Amino acid sequence: MRKFTNERNLVRPAKTRFPTAFLTLHSFYLQKKNLRKLVLSNEWKDNKYAKEAAGKETAKVLISPSFWNDVVRALKVGGPLIRVLRMVNGEGKPPMGYLYEAMDRAKESIAASFEGDVRKYEKVFEIIDTRWDNQLHRPLHAAGHLLNPGLFYKNIRDETLASDVWIGYHACLEKLVPNSTTIDQIGEEFGRYSQAEGLFGLSAAIRARDIRSPVEWWKQFGHQTPNLQKFAIKVLSLTCSASGCERNWSVFEHIHSKKRNRLELSRLNDLVYIKYNRTLR
Secondary structure (H helix, E strand, C coil): CCCCCCCCCCCCCCCCHHHHHHHHHHHHHHCHHHHHHHHHCHHHHHCHHHHCHHHHHHHHHHCCHHHHHHHHHHHHHHHHHHHHHHHHCCCCCCHHHCHHHHHHHHHHHHHHHCCCCHHHHHHHHHHHHHHHHHHHCCHHHHHHHHCCHHHHHHHHHHCCCCHHHHHHHHHHHHHHCCCHHHHHHHHHHHHHHHCCCHHHHCHHHHHHCCCCCHHHHHHHHCCCCHHHHHHHHHHHCCCCCCHHHHHHHHHHHHHCCCCCCCCCHHHHHHHHHHHHHHCCC
């Protein structure tokens, strides 16, 4: 095989399983012509593997146009989502203030890759929305979005803030600030923030919205709103992780072993669901 792929590996390991699968699939796509040449070559026909059932199925798949069309669709969907996961697991800056916007951008990118043909991505969006609503979407993400000045002022200008963002923000506020007096003070101070009054309206503060991290921005320009500043720094300093998804893969590895490698996908998913949720008791 390496003769036909110019000595390049198809499997490209990454730090986590999600990028590994995506990069490997991308490698397959880049080697599409070479892989098809492989299964049509005399070397392949003379190889004993080509005469086995698995070899015949492999050749059938690699020359199938539908398989490569599915690969392209998977790459179009997976690319934007991988970028979100990379941001979540990144070590450069806390992603709490960016996750909400990142998911919206990912969906926009997926839609654009299919040229707005809803039929091609509506089922994908249903899966994304279900996972986002049931597992990933939390009031913290909405609060982080509102308290990220680089995004907040753009949304205010463009009037693109959805009601669920405000609902999430207030839910987070009630959860993290038990003192009603402090909540009222934060509400008053938020008005100054939204109107860019005082330090928030300085030219330096405006320039820093897209340059500095949200936490640093609040530390530097939030002194006239001390209660809101403290709340913003607390929220925006929180970290995110895709470890919950990675734990699912660990469960898959435990169940899908060498002795049980012929499980149907539906049964495998059911077993993983049961085993994973038993640990939540």
